[in-house]
Amino acid sequence: MRAVLVGDPRDRARLRQSLALSQIDIVGEAATVGLARAAGHHADAFIMAVPPRGQDAPASEPMTPREMDVLHLLAEGLPNKTIARRLGISDQTVKFHLASICGKLGAQNRTDAVRLAIQRGLIAV
Numbered sequence: 684m685r686a687v688l689v690g691d692p693r694d695r696a697r698l699r700q701s702l703a704l705s706q707i708d709i710v711g712e713a714a715t716v717g718l719a720r721a722a723g724h725h726a727d728a729f730i731m732a733v734p735p736r737g738q739d740a741p742a743s744e745p746m747t748p749r750e751m752d753v754l755h756l757l758a759e760g761l762p763n764k765t766i767a768r769r770l771g772i773s774d775q776t777v778k779f780h781l782a783s784i785c786g787k788l789g790a791q792n793r794t795d796a797v798r799l800a801i802q803r804g805l806i807a808v
Contacts, residue, residue: 687711687719690732698732716808728807744787746805753780758797758806 688695713719756766763777790796800806
């Protein structure tokens with residue numbers, strides 16, 4: 684996979700080092716996603732380099748595979764009913780997963796959940 688690293692230079696350096704043995708080909712770096720897109724790199728993904736969590740940051744519980752499915756569709760801007768149809772589950776089950784996602788991320792709402800998930804590298808847009 685070809686990827687562009689996005690974030691602060693120190694955080695990008697730390698991420699670059701951690702990806703050194705992976706099969707990810709780093710084709711560029713930028714401070715923001717907007718700058719990365721403007722640079723015109725031919726990449727499959729943008730990987731957000733975020734600062735390491737401080738000791739006072741809450742530990743997050745890992746997402747279940749289904750929560751990750753919901754989170755990816757949420758990041759696409761889909762409403763609950765469409766997410767439910769795509770995953771073959773009920774609207775209520777989507778609401779349950781969203782509540783769990785928000786709780787695990789410490790998010791106030793669905794937009795905040797997507798923002799935090801991107802910052803933590805759980806999803807890329």
